[in-house]
Amino acid sequence: GENVEQHPSTLSVQEGDSAVIKCTYSDSASNYFPWYKQELGKGPQLIIDIRSNVGEKKDQRIAVTLNKTAKHFSLHITETQPEDSAVYFCAARRSFGNEKLTFGTGTRLTIIP
Amino acid sequence: GAVVSQHPSRVICKSGTSVKIECRSLDFQATTMFWYRQFPKQSLMLMATSNEGSKATYEQGVEKDKFLINHASLTLSTLTVTSAHPEDSSFYICSASNPQGGSYEQYFGPGTRLTVT
Numbered sequence: 308g309e310n311v312e313q314h315p316s317t318l319s320v321q322e323g324d325s326a327v328i329k330c331t332y333s334d335s336a337s338n339y340f341p342w343y344k345q346e347l348g349k350g351p352q353l354i355i356d357i358r359s360n361v362g363e364k365k366d367q368r369i370a371v372t373l374n375k376t377a378k379h380f381s382l383h384i385t386e387t388q389p390e391d392s393a394v395y396f397c398a399a400r401r402s403f404g405n406e407k408l409t410f411g412t413g414t415r416l417t418i419i420p
Numbered sequence: 421g422a423v424v425s426q427h428p429s430r431v432i433c434k435s436g437t438s439v440k441i442e443c444r445s446l447d448f449q450a451t452t453m454f455w456y457r458q459f460p461k462q463s464l465m466l467m468a469t470s471n472e473g474s475k476a477t478y479e480q481g482v483e484k485d486k487f488l489i490n491h492a493s494l495t496l497s498t499l500t501v502t503s504a505h506p507e508d509s510s511f512y513i514c515s516a517s518n519p520q521g522g523s524y525e526q527y528f529g530p531g532t533r534l535t536v537t
Contacts, residue, residue, distance in 0.1 A: 410464050
């Protein structure tokens, strides 16, 4: 089955700087890669996703890049703010349908004011 | 984005009793919902996949008789923890797959904190 590795497990960034979180996946058939943000005591929130037919997607301060050949994808957050502090999870899925997501182990991001 | 609700948000029950958790998709119809369990500082562990009108598919190691899942409508799935024990205490989260536009993006509920005493 699919295996998703996520690094780093913790990341501290000065406010205003950029943060990058990286994930690798094992199943070459995976073609959907979402990123979720989870605040303490809450459910994960979908913040951005990318499909295998594109290499990059951007939404304001958040961007995701995908390298299908190397089987890795990354989350980029620019101009970080204190409210970006949370746990971020990457995930991978095989098809556009209702198949289950395989999650990474999470990255605890702390923005230092 | 699409909204998924869960009820209750917190529940405390005595050992041996059963607890039902509801998951609703508020602004879309979800043919598939997923139930996860999350331990502190860990990732989400998929328990089962719930399809409307059919039996749930449980992940390996998850007791189907202990964690009863019902997906009676396109907007509601329920998870019942039967004969709960302290080791069942956890954060339970559901998600619903939004089929609009063929995207099948998964949206999560806010979670239910279960404490078994």
